[in-house]
Amino acid sequence: MKPIWIVDDDPSIRFVLEKALARDSLPTRSFTNPREVLDALSALPPGDPERQGPQVLVSDIRMPGGTGLQLLEQVRAQDPELPVIIMTAYSDLDSAVSAFQRGAFEYLPKPFDLPKAVALIRRAAEENNRELVSEERQAAMPEMLGQAPAMQDVFRAIGRLSQSQVTVLITGESGAGKELVARALHRHSPVANGPFVAINTAAIPRDLLESELFGHERGAFTGAQTQRRGRFEQAEGGTLFLDEIGDMPFELQTRLLRVLSDGHFYRVGGHSAVKTHVRVIAATHQNLEQRVRDGAFREDLFHRLNVIRLRLPSLRERGEDIPMLARHFLQKSAKQLGVEPKRIAPEALQRLTQFGFPGNVRQLENICHWLTVMAPSQVISVQDLPPEVLHVPAEPVPVAAADSAPASAVFANAAMPVVSMPAFYDVPEAVATASALWDEGLAVEATQLLSAGHPDVWDALTRRFESQLIRAALDVTHGRRMEAAQRLGIGRNTITRKIQELGLEDAGDA
Structure with a gap:
């Protein structure tokens, strides 16, 4: 049997892989x-x-005397059928795309799960044909970062789509980075030299959206004094990104479907068909299947858009990426402001990773920019973090007021207002006060119920806790159940069921 060739300047990586593969009877x-x-x-x-060359080559990406990507190219020139697996501790989009574009069998981010790595190598040994992909287009800075498995799946998908112009539907919560993915899909595509044009269909008034998309002829309506090219024409030979496609008016969905079907459209007020060669990428935070069932989105358009679907994970699902992203955004903010990048203490970083980030990556970037401006020293400590991360109001909570209100009310209005420096430094005291009051009150209540022999103490207190928590979340989100569920870190079905179980049907939207 031909051996597995392992290339890495780190002896510990070589040793671990050698032993694991030997246990799996792989030389x-x-x-x-x-x-x-x-x-x-x-x-x-x-x-x-009978030459004893490798049956699989497993290579690190960065080594003295050359890179794994350069080695991949040179090996492919000699043996195009050899499966090559690229390993790297630098888990960014460019590395993943570059590996796939140069013909890698797979991309393995470090640290890796050893059994899964062995299974991957064995699968590579059994694989005969791989898709050929194009030359790498180098970038000055990483477009996207992420070591979490869900993000690595996104990177792999972008790499595998790099030779295709197929329509892609990107789903994910607001602020998760859907436009970044769309730009990456464009940049690593056959139409990368063409324009990338983005339009948020939810941000443009219904009456103007048709003209924005398809353009208009002179005199088409009052104020149309000249002919205007729409976004489809502006994106000719490139990519048109339709953000928040789920909010597109129903009547315009028909026109969009026609363009996707036959590649022609008419300007508003026009009589001559305009031919378009545009790759369409759409994105939404909504459940389009539900929108179709509700009659708010055309089913045929949904199937036209849903050729390839990429789900972008929320930041809550990729907590291991928060330290890397925080450091990246601190460096980015410092560069924009022309100052020295700040460092973040381990305790502050741990507190960040515990935060739910309802605004996802966009919120983390905003917080890092805020810290670059507001943190007084070069090392960011826990007390430097903004109030929304510490889950307390900006102003200190008076003890008397907290005494007369349930703990959930103390935290109900936690937000991130612009705060003055003196108030900002009162945050730790407020945290300690509110936390102590809540713990003390719960202990007193539990003791009283248990001493009185109250049945089902656990269920009784849990119901009250959940009721207060849901009411507080609905109060913060002004009754919007979906947003309340997201902030609480539970699903829409869960919050709906809890509202019914707890008799809170009058709370929030239906």
């Missing part, structure tokens, strides 16, 4: 840099069917 041969690999390949007898 190995290890190298410390790309030059050794190329020399070993050159030394193999040409044309010998």
Whole structure:
């Protein structure tokens, strides 16, 4: 059996893979840099069917004397059928896309799960054909970052779509980075040299959206003094990104469907068909299947858009990425402001990772920008974090007021207003006060119920806790159940069921 070739300058990585593969009866041969690999390949007898070359090459991406991507290109020139797996501790979009575009079998971010890595290598050994992808387009800075498995899936999808112009539907919560994914899909596509045009269909008045999309002829309506090219024409030969497609008016959905079907459209007031060659990428935070069932979105348009669907995870689902993203955004903010980048203490970083981030990556970026401006020292500590992260109001909570209100009310209005520095530094005291009052009150209540022999104490207190929590969330979100569920970190079905169970049907929207 041909061996698995492992290339990594880290001896611990080589050792771990060698032992794991040996336990799986897979022979190995290890190298410390790309030059050794190329020399070993050159030394193999040409044309010998029994030559002991690799059946799989597993290579690190950054090593002294060359990169795994360069090695991948050189190996493919000699043996286009050899499966190559690229390993890297630098889990950014460009690395993933570059690996796939140069013909890698798979992309393995470090640290990896060893059994899964062995299973991947075994699958690569059994694979004969792989899709060929184009040359890498280098970027000055990473477009997107993420080590979480869900983000790695997104990176892989972008890499595999890099030779296609197929329509893509991106789903995910607001602020998760859907436009970044759309731009990445465009940038790593055959139409990358064309324009990227974005339009938020929810942000443009209904009466103007048709003209924005398709343009208009002179005299088409009052004020149309000249002919105007719409976004489809502006995006000719490139990509049109339709953000918040779920909010598109129903009557315009028919026109969009026609463009996607036959590639023609008419300007408003026009009589001549305009031919368009545009790749369409759509995005929404809404459940389009439900919108179809509700009669608010055309089913045929949904199927036209839903050729390839990419689900972008919320930041809550990729908490391991928060430290990396926070450091990245702190550096980015410092560069924009022309100041020295600030560092974040481990305790503050831990508190950030515990935050729910209802605004997702956009909210984290805003917080990092806020910290760059507001934190007084170069090292950001816990007390420097904004009130929304610490889950307390900006102003200190008076003890008397807190005494007369349930703990849920103390936290109900937690937000991120602009605060003065003196009030900002009262935050730790407010946290301690509110937390102590809540804990003390709960302990007193539980003791009283238990001492009185009250049945089902657990269920009784849990119901009261859940009721207060849901009412507080609905109060903060002005009755919007979906947003309340997101802020609480539960699903829409869960909050609906709880509202029914707890007799809170009058709370929030239906």
